[in-house]
Structure formats: C-alpha cells, structure tokens
Amino acid sequence: MPLRLGLLNFKARDNSALGRFWADALGWDVFSDGPAVTGVGPVGFVWPDPMGFCVCVVAVPDPEAVRYRVHLDLATTSAAHQAELVARLQDLGATPADVGQGDVPWTVLADPGGNVFCVLEPREIYRDTGPIAAVVVHCDDPRAMARFWDAAVDWTLHEVSDDHARLRSATGVGPYLEFIRTTPDAAPVWTRVHLDLLPYPGDDQAAEVARLKTLGATPADVGQGDVSWVVLADPQGHEFCVLAPA
DSSP, X not given: OOBEEEEEEEEESOHHHHHHHHHHHHTOEEEEEOSSEEEEESTTOOSSXXXXXXXXXXXXXXXXXXXXXXXXXXXXXXXXXXXXXXXXXXXXXXXXXXXXXXXXXXXXXXXXXXXXXXXXXXXXXXXXXOXXXXXXXXXXXXXXXXXXXXHHBSEEEEEEOSSEEEEEETTSXXXXXXXXXXXXXXXXXXXXXXXXXXXXXXXXXXXXXXXXXXXXOEEOOSSOOSXXXXXXXXXXXXXXXXXXXX
C-alpha cells in the first residue's frame, strides 16, 4: 500500500541547536535529542505517529552550499500575526533572505542553518494546517511530480496544473505537499532538506522500494553507506528516503 509521509529531514552542523530553533518557531516540542539526531513534533507527539508529521534534524560534518529545492511555508492568520511571527523568528536567530522574490506579500527568511523558508501572508486555504502551511518542492514538471507522489504516498491530490500541484493527507489535517514549477538551472541539485517516507506496520520496505521504482524512482547515493533506510530519487531528481517500518 502507499507509504506515509513521515517527516521532513534537515541536515545541520548542530542538530540540537537547529532542532530547538524549529521547535520554538513552530510551537512544537523536542521529542528526541541525541548526539546526531533531534526530533521535533507537535506537543504530545510520539514517533511514529500515523496521523502526524514531524521534523528531524540530522548532524552532518559540513552541510554543502546548495540550491534550495525544498522549503517550508509557514501559515499566519492575520497581517498582525505575520508581522509578529517574522519578528519572533528573527529574535530566535532567523535572518532575512533574498532568493530573487522581489515585491511579494510573504517574507523570506533563513534559519540559523541557512535553510530558506517563507512566512506567508494570511491565506484561507491554510487556515487549518497548523504552523506549517506547506512543504514546497521546486520542480520542472508539476504534473509529473503529482503523478509520482500521488501513487507513492497515501495523500490526496487536490489540485494539479502546468504550474503547480497540491496534495494533502487523506485525513485532511496538517500541511500540504506542493510542487511549484521553477526555471531549471545548472546549480547543484543536492539539498539539505528532503522527505522521509515510512511504511505502515506489517508492510515490507523492500517491496515498497520496488514499487516506487516501477513508478519511476531511481537509486541515489548521497554517501549514506550501510544504513537501514533506502535513498531514492523521484523522477525529477529529488532525493528522499524510505525508512524501515517502525
């Protein structure tokens, strides 16, 4: 059966520090904090939560400077809330970022690890998502991404066009997964932020990996070595991991 979209994985030099930033930024808790991995989720979150979505920050020696292909959009409920949230995030260590956005109603920031994210102006579609409005993936072909990810995970496809596609958990809670058309360039495509997928209890990891390959996924080597998860790339070259069942 399709996989769960379990978490968003960040790479950082200091997993604890970046994990604390995102816990404070989202109003979430740090539910695990080890020497190499920090888990951040909604208050009361227990991994693995079949209905939940969390952030995992993994320590790496020297995260590369990269083109940003995956980022978070944060939701706000009013203009005042947006201004307050931007100010609070900067107090926590976020800094203004220029990614060529020009004059737009949202605010682009970078977290203390250099990962760009957006604080959106109020939008009706995100009024019930919680603090994360969307996980946004930049791509060349949103329709192709929608076909792959709609089959890969147990989320519902809500919208698809030549310029964007939008999925959300079938339960109707939490953030959207969005694919936005961007102009391709020659910059590196490796990213510090990626999605981790989780099989349901009783499902077989190897069978799920084989199924994803029939959908167009390909093996990817990001230097992971001998690990319990499998690294793949979707048809547009975005790396993601299939975790062992938990």
